[in-house]
Structures are given as C-alpha cells and as structure tokens.
Amino acid sequence: MCDQTFLVNVFGSCDKCFKQRPLRPVFKKSQQLNYCSQCAEIMASDGLHESETLAALRSEAESLKGKLEEERAKLHDVELRQVAERVEALGQFVMKTRRTLKGHGNKVLCMDWCRDKRRIVSSSQDGKVIVWDSFTTNKEHAVTMPCTWVMACAYAPSGCAIACGGLDNKCSVYPLTFDKNENMAAKKKSVAMHTNYLSACSFTNSDMQILTASGDGTCALWDVESGQLLQSFHGHGADVLCLDLAPSETGNTFVSGGCDKKAMVWDMRSGQCVQAFETHESDINSVRYYPSGDAFASGSDDATCRLYDLRADREVAIYSKESIIFGASSVDFSLSGRLLFAGYNDYTINVWDVLKGVRVSILFGHENRVSTLRVSPDGTAFCSGSWDHTLRVRSPAYFPAGDRRR
Amino acid sequence: MPALHIEDLPEKEKLKMEVEQLRKEVKLQRQQVSKCSEEIKNYIEERSGEDPLVKGIPEDKNPFKEKSSCIIS
Numbered sequence: 001m002c003d004q005t006f007l008v009n010v011f012g013s014c015d016k017c018f019k020q021r022p023l024r025p026v027f028k029k030s031q032q033l034n035y036c037s038q039c040a041e042i043m044a045s046d047g048l049h050e051s052e053t054l055a056a057l058r059s060e061a062e063s064l065k066g067k068l069e070e071e072r073a074k075l076h077d078v079e080l081r082q083v084a085e086r087v088e089a090l091g092q093f094v095m096k097t098r099r100t101l102k103g104h105g106n107k108v109l110c111m112d113w114c115r116d117k118r119r120i121v122s123s124s125q126d127g128k129v130i131v132w133d134s135f136t137t138n139k140e141h142a143v144t145m146p147c148t149w150v151m152a153c154a155y156a157p158s159g160c161a162i163a164c165g166g167l168d169n170k171c172s173v174y175p176l177t178f179d180k181n182e183n184m185a186a187k188k189k190s191v192a193m194h195t196n197y198l199s200a201c202s203f204t205n206s207d208m209q210i211l212t213a214s215g216d217g218t219c220a221l222w223d224v225e226s227g228q229l230l231q232s233f234h235g236h237g238a239d240v241l242c243l244d245l246a247p248s249e250t251g252n253t254f255v256s257g258g259c260d261k262k263a264m265v266w267d268m269r270s271g272q273c274v275q276a277f278e279t280h281e282s283d284i285n286s287v288r289y290y291p292s293g294d295a296f297a298s299g300s301d302d303a304t305c306r307l308y309d310l311r312a313d314r315e316v317a318i319y320s321k322e323s324i325i326f327g328a329s330s331v332d333f334s335l336s337g338r339l340l341f342a343g344y345n346d347y348t349i350n351v352w353d354v355l356k357g358v359r360v361s362i363l364f365g366h367e368n369r370v371s372t373l374r375v376s377p378d379g380t381a382f383c384s385g386s387w388d389h390t391l392r393v394r395s396p397a398y399f400p401a402g403d404r405r406r
Numbered sequence: 407m408p409a410l411h412i413e414d415l416p417e418k419e420k421l422k423m424e425v426e427q428l429r430k431e432v433k434l435q436r437q438q439v440s441k442c443s444e445e446i447k448n449y450i451e452e453r454s455g456e457d458p459l460v461k462g463i464p465e466d467k468n469p470f471k472e473k474s475s476c477i478i479s
Contacts, residue, residue, distance in 0.1 A: 053418060054417060054418055054421065057418065057421035057422060057424075057425055058421060060425050061421060061424050061425050061428060064425065064428035064429060064432060065428060067432050068428060068431055068432050071432060071434075071436065072436065075436050075437065075438045075439055076439050077438055077439055077440045078439055078440040078443060079439075079443075080439075080443040080446065080447075083440065083443040083444055083447055084443075084447050087447060087451065090460065098468075098470035098471075098472075099470060117469070118469070134470070135469065135470070234423070235423070235427065237420070272430075273427055275431060275434065276427070276431065290446070291449075291453075292446075292449050294442070294445065294446070294449075295442075295446060309439065309442045309443070309446070311436070311437040311442050312436060312437055312438065312439045312441075312442040312443075313434055313436045314436075314439065316439055316442065316443060316446075334457050334458075334459040334460060335453065335456070335457045335458065335459065336449075336450050336452075336453035336454040336456070336457035336460060337446070337449065337450050337453070338450045338453075338454040338457060338460050339457075339459055339460060354446075354450065355446070355447055355450060375459070378458070379457060379458050379459055380458040380459070380463060380468065380469060380470070381459075381469070381470050382459070393470060395458070395459070395463060395468055395470050396458070396459060396462040396463055397462075398462045398463055398464055398465050398468070
C-alpha cells in the first residue's frame, strides 16, 4: 500500500473567504479545511499573534489569581479553631467494629448507604457489586459488571435501584428485584457515557437523575429513564475523582474534586462553576458537604483534609499531622458536623474535631488501604471499605457509668 | 456524551475559559471568616448533643448491637 501523501491542487471555494481559488489543505484542531493561499498565509501569521495572545492571557490569569487571593485574604480575620477555643473538648473516643462484611474477591473501591440506614451497596476491583443488609451481614443482591475496577456505586433514594460504573466508562442503573427468578443484570440500564473511567456517581434527590464524575475531566448530569445528557460541567484540568451534592435545602449545587488539585462548586442548572479552590498540593480524592451546606471538606493525596467555607470563599481549616504522610482517600462528617472521619492509604481512619482542628481518635483494623467511608444516614454508625476486600461497620462503644468520655 | 474532551482543547481556549472563570470569581460576595466560623460553631453546638457518634449510643438502642440469642423467660 502506498503511504505517500502529495499535494493536489484542488480548485474550489475557500473555507475561510469562500472565493473560488486554488486550495491547499490546512489542519486546524485535527480537522482538515481547504484554504486559498492568501488565507493560508494569514493563518500562518495568526500563529505568531497566537503566541502573543497566549502570553497576554497567561499574564491576565496570573494577575486575576493574585487579585482573588487578595480579596479572600481581606476577610481572613480569624482561624476557625480560634473561634472554637471555648468549645468543650471532645474526650476519649472508642469506636467498635460491629460488623465485618466479607465476600468481595478483591479491593473494595466504593460504598454507599441506603436511606433505610441498614442496607449498603459496595463495588470492587473484581467487577462485583454487592448489596448487603448490614444488620445481618447477608448479601441481598450481587451483580457482576462487564468490567473490572468498579470505582463508583450509589444507592437510589427510593432504595429500589443502584448505580455503578468504572473502567467501562459508563454509569449503569440496576433496579433491585426480590424475585429470585429474575436476573439483575437483565434489567440493567446504561445511563451515562464518558470518554474515560467513571470515578464517582450520585443520584440527585430522586431516582430520575444521576450526577457523574469521570477521568475525562468532566462531570455530567443525566436523565435515568432516557439516558439523555442534561448538563455537562467543564473546568477541571485533569481527571475528576469525586463529587458530592449539596444538602437539598441548600439548592442546586454540587462540589467536585480532581487530579488538578482543585475543588470546584457547580451550579447544576447553568453548568457554571461558581467557586473554585486550589490549596491542596495533590489530587483531591474525596469531597463531602458539611451538613448545613455552607462548607465542604476534602481529602487529598497530600495527606491532609481541609474545610472550605463557601460564604467566606476560602479554606478555613486544615486537618493534618506530621506523622500522617499517606493520602486521605475518603471523608465524611458525623450528623452534627462536629467530627470528620477520614480513611487513609496507611490503612487507618483518623477522626478529627472539625472545630478545634485536632485528631480525636485513630482507628485500626483494616489490613490495607481504606478506600471509601460513609457515615450512615441517621449518624449512628459509619462504614469503611478497604483494599483488604472487606467493609467494616463501626459505632461507638458505650460506657453506661457516668460520662463515657471522662 | 459530554461535548468536550478537555485534552482536545488548544491552550488558548483553555486559557480563555480560565480567565473568564477567574473574572467571575473575583466579583463574588464574600463574608468575614469570623462571622462564618461563628455560624459553623453555633450550628455544631446546637446539634452535637444529638449526634450519636459524638455522645455515644446506649447499647440497647444501638441498631448494630451484638446479635444475641433469644431468651425465653
């Protein structure tokens, strides 16, 4: 086969000026256009202007970033932990592992609670998605995905379906059926299609819409029934790793975190980024709204967790210790927002006092990285999933004689 | 399918998007950290008394208490 390309003098209408001239092929954004030689020359000199424009844009971006820092700094009159100085300190903390869910054949990557505060869905590197009754530890449903690394899973608000996806670049919804004769996989509905892996997914307030985050750098909102793309969210400069929806009372926003070290808050209706924060020094693996919706926490590969206040438009607390050097993979708040639970790649879970910025407890038990962590909907327990193939449900040990913490 | 793949965008388009976004963000209305922190503190204090993971749960009320065998009395 002949692999030569040669210039053919085509005569026709120029794609730029539309005049009838001899044309030459010109490549713009990997698309071939046909320009006359005059327009081709203009394009070549535009290239020179291009680099001037680039420099101008870069310097404008830098000066705007500087202005943004200035504006934020003007309002930084105090630290959160200073405001919390008089708040009673939390004492000793004892959490007991109440249930260990075993059954996955490989790393657990994601989990979510059902609104019934009892059922849990989890997904694994082995391609399996399992629905558990955490009270009895029974497996109620199991489905095998056509791909490995199912990085995201979520329970539908109704409790009647689950969503999951990963290396298949899709988010699929499976209705949960109790009919023993029905094959769960048969009713599978493909909803979201990305051009790279699915890293996170969440139903909105109903079973009708799903929000997804992907390695392709975008987030997207989909209609479950039709699979139609309702809105897409562009702005991250690299893979998006996590997302969380604002509590319903706060309105239609969500926050996402990515490999570009940015956490971005989005307006779901317009698709616009409302605020962005870039204080982490590495990938942001997890983001979670604070219960009131006025703030959110993040966990990152830089071994810190941080709290960002949306009305102050800045980071207001950082949860770190010199001894913690491994990345935080997953974070969640207790019901009141007083505690921040964070799972780390050094196999531990650290519990932070959100107000005072200190660690109140360190929890051991997992035999590999903690990859996912969620507090139950009524705040009575929390579940962690790990690369050690298991999930653990923990809740406080209670000391009935006097105050358990003194 | 999402309309853009971020890597396909030329540098200039990415920068234009970034500059437009920064212009919007600079104009945001912000509040003092002291005021916001006060509100966070109050929110938590109002609720932490009822926060099971903070105050503990009596064993008999804990949905995850150890399963025990039935005792017929």
